[in-house]
Amino acid sequence: GENVEQHPSTLSVQEGDSAVIKCTYSDSASNYFPWxxxxxxxxxxxxxxxxxNVGEKKxxxxxxxLNKTAKHFxxxxxxxxxxxxxxxxxxxxxxxxxxxxxxxxxxxVKP
Amino acid sequence: xxxxxxxPRYLIKTRGQQVTLSCSPISGxxxxxxxxxxxxxxxxxxxxxFSETQRNKGNFPGRFSGRQFSNSRSEMNVSTLELGDSALxxxxxxxxxGGGTGELFFGEGSRLTVL
Numbered sequence: 187g188e189n190v191e192q193h194p195s196t197l198s199v200q201e202g203d204s205a206v207i208k209c210t211y212s213d214s215a216s217n218y219f220p221w222x223x224x225x226x227x228x229x230x231x232x233x234x235x236x237x238x239n240v241g242e243k244k245x246x247x248x249x250x251x252l253n254k255t256a257k258h259f260x261x262x263x264x265x266x267x268x269x270x271x272x273x274x275x276x277x278x279x280x281x282x283x284x285x286x287x288x289x290x291x292x293x294x295v296k297p
Numbered sequence: 298x299x300x301x302x303x304x305p306r307y308l309i310k311t312r313g314q315q316v317t318l319s320c321s322p323i324s325g326x327x328x329x330x331x332x333x334x335x336x337x338x339x340x341x342x343x344x345x346x347f348s349e350t351q352r353n354k355g356n357f358p359g360r361f362s363g364r365q366f367s368n369s370r371s372e373m374n375v376s377t378l379e380l381g382d383s384a385l386x387x388x389x390x391x392x393x394x395g396g397g398t399g400e401l402f403f404g405e406g407s408r409l410t411v412l
Contacts, residue, residue: 187355187356192339195337218399220400220401222401222403227405228405229301229387229389229403229404229405229406230340230387230401230403231403232400232401235400275339275340277340283328283330283345283347283352283353283391283393283399284342284345284352284353285330285342285401286342287332287339287340287341287342288339289337289338289339290339290340
């Protein structure tokens with residue numbers, strides 16, 4: 187099955203700086219790559235996603251890039267704010283809704 | 298629209314017992330997935346159901362089982378509980394079913410503690 191690796195496991199940045207989280211996947215047939223944010227005591231929530239026919243997608247301060255050849259994708263958060271502090275998960279999914287997640291990155295934004 | 302509802306939210310069991318967790322998906326969603334979340338292990342995929350059929354399965358022992366009812370509600374069962382089964386069990390529903398992938402909508406989870 188699909189295997190997703192995520193780095194780093196923890197990330198600490200100053201407010202206003204950028205944060206980058208990277209993931210690799212193993213199954214070249216995966217075609218959907220979402221990113222989820224999990225706040226304390228809550229379930230993960232989708233923040234951005236990208237499909238295999240697109241190389242980059244941006245939504246305000248958040249962007250995701252995908253390199254299908256290298257089988258890796260990244261999350262970029264610019265102008266970080268304290269409320270961005272949370273655990274972020276990347277995931278890769280096959281066409282049949284079999285979605286596998288990375289181990290997560292705990293992001294801390296220091297004011 | 299109501300979100301994904303999981304019950305119970307918290308439960309404590311002892312080794313050897315069994316447990317059943319329940320998940321009510323968002324109305325109209327026919328796909329339900331279950332994940333186990335533990336510190337350092339992220340979200341481990343258990344199984345996915347669509348139209349009462351298990352469509353995908355992760356690498357968990359047979360002690361972990363599930364089912365889906367005709368109204369799309371789902372249950373998962375863990376028999377002969379072990380200490381290592383202590384975790385947050387998350388259920389997620391999706392509007393995508395017959396083919397293709399889409400957003401998962403997660404519940405807040407059922408936190409299981411095995412003593």
